Amino acid sequence: MPQGRELMKGNVDSLLLCLMGQQPMYGYQIIKELEKRSQGYFKFKEGTLYPALHRLERAGLIQGKWQLLSSGQQRKYYHITDKGLATLVEKRGQWLDFLFAMNLIIQPSRG
């Protein structure tokens, strides 16, 4: 987050759920994917991502499964759960409400 990184706060979980709502992903992949999809804007730090993934798993919103590659390496793929999907929908709604309220203040309609 080059500038205005404080804006991240409160949105990390939504972004992660959103990605995993589309397909299971592992940590390193998530970092790369978020950077790519946001055209370089989101550059998650590991100290942000991994604790967030563990938090989401503890909350039952995602579930991690170790997968052994033919190379012998281990990757931990996270899958979204039903509860996670429901939370994703909820969070998307909250984000839209928040956006609406912000726009009322930040770009007040003349009148």
Added chain:
Amino acid sequence: MPQGRELMKGNVDSLLLCLMGQQPMYGYQIIKELEKRSQGYFKFKEGTLYPALHRLERAGLIQGKWQLLSSGQQRKYYHITDKGLATLVEKRGQWLDFLFAMNLIIQPSRG
């Protein structure tokens, strides 16, 4: 903030600068004004507002001036400074950048 209150983080300063960029305001008025303009969405707590105002003043973005009412009561009006105006413009830009990036993830264009 009824739900999704974490979304506030990092945006309090922008909202405050935005209001004071239009006219000087005092604390209690800011709380009421934000609630009114956001159609009830923003309900700032005092424990959020006053520390934020002091933070902005320490940073030289706003300046508080006590004003004595005819009733004998004191109100502390905060005025935005030149530095505050510059920061407001900057923060608005950061907000738009953030919004753009969020939309790329949250509502990915099919393709």
Added chain:
DNA sequence: GATTCTACATAGAGAAACTAGGTATTGCCA
């Protein structure tokens, strides 16, 4: 006379993100 509204303030708790460090494997290049 009591409660509510106006108006300011802070201390402490909790949560979230970052800094900075650690481990280990793989692949590349000189």
Added chain:
DNA sequence: TGGCAATACCTAGTTTCTCTATGTAGAATC
């Protein structure tokens, strides 16, 4: 083959925000 970059995971400690809870005090209302 020796070193470096990339891949891939992790956490302890710090900082920063926001909220909870509380305090003070005058004005208005009931």
